[in-house]
Amino acid sequence: MLTHFSAVLLFALCVSVVFGITQRSEPKMMVRFGAFTFACLVGAVIVVSWLMYAIKH
Amino acid sequence: MSTEAQKLSQPVTAQKSSLPWLVLFAGWIVPGAGHFLLGKWVRGSLIFLSILAMFLLGLGLQGKIYVPNTADILDILGFLGQLGMGMGYFLARLFGWGASSVLITLGDYGTKFLTVAGLLNIIAAVDAHSLANGRKAS
Numbered sequence: 001m002l003t004h005f006s007a008v009l010l011f012a013l014c015v016s017v018v019f020g021i022t023q024r025s026e027p028k029m030m031v032r033f034g035a036f037t038f039a040c041l042v043g044a045v046i047v048v049s050w051l052m053y054a055i056k057h
Numbered sequence: 058m059s060t061e062a063q064k065l066s067q068p069v070t071a072q073k074s075s076l077p078w079l080v081l082f083a084g085w086i087v088p089g090a091g092h093f094l095l096g097k098w099v100r101g102s103l104i105f106l107s108i109l110a111m112f113l114l115g116l117g118l119q120g121k122i123y124v125p126n127t128a129d130i131l132d133i134l135g136f137l138g139q140l141g142m143g144m145g146y147f148l149a150r151l152f153g154w155g156a157s158s159v160l161i162t163l164g165d166y167g168t169k170f171l172t173v174a175g176l177l178n179i180i181a182a183v184d185a186h187s188l189a190n191g192r193k194a195s
Contacts, residue, residue: 002114002117002118002163004166007114007118007163007166010110010111010114011111011169011170011173013107014107014108014110014111014174014177015107015173015177017103017104017107018104018107018108018177018180018181019180021100021103021104021181021184022180022181022183022184025193025194025195
């Protein structure tokens with residue numbers, strides 16, 4: 001069963017692959033930008049999740 | 058017989074080609090097809106797998122398939138986003154895939170997956186178009 005976090009990971013993976021390919025020209029830079037996008041998406045989710053937890057408690 | 062210097066000094070005539078538009082259309086209809094037409098097999102395959110995975114996950118999560126004839130502006134925007142999937146959207150409408158409304162909590166996630174898949178497909182098709190007309194270096 002897909003959890004909320006695994007859904008986020010899959011979403012970030014697919015988006016970062018397409019962003020990496022389309023936003024850069026060189027293969028090395030594509031991989032780097034894709035990894036950066038993935039880290040930003042997942043990192044933002046974790047930060048916002050903890051913020052919501054802190055607001056509630 | 059012209060020399061190399063004469064060849065270089067000749068004005069370059071713009072060649073009208075329908076390839077960029079064909080690539081754009083193919084990329085819209087089938088994710089990654091624009092890159093396939095340009096011989097970018099790895100990029101095309103990765104785009105195809107990523108966008109197809111998002112689309113299938115969206116359907117699996119019972120995401121909503123938008124229709125064009127509602128008056129709600131958010132529905133119209135959702136429809137335009139999902140229309141970006143090309144053939145996938147038309148097949149979903151034809152075979153009744155997805156949900157007509159969000160019934161479960163994860164269905165909301167599924168709707169986002171479907172819409173973002175369409176938007177990513179538009180980005181990928183435009184990228185293939187840019188590669189075909191030389192605006193983007195390959």
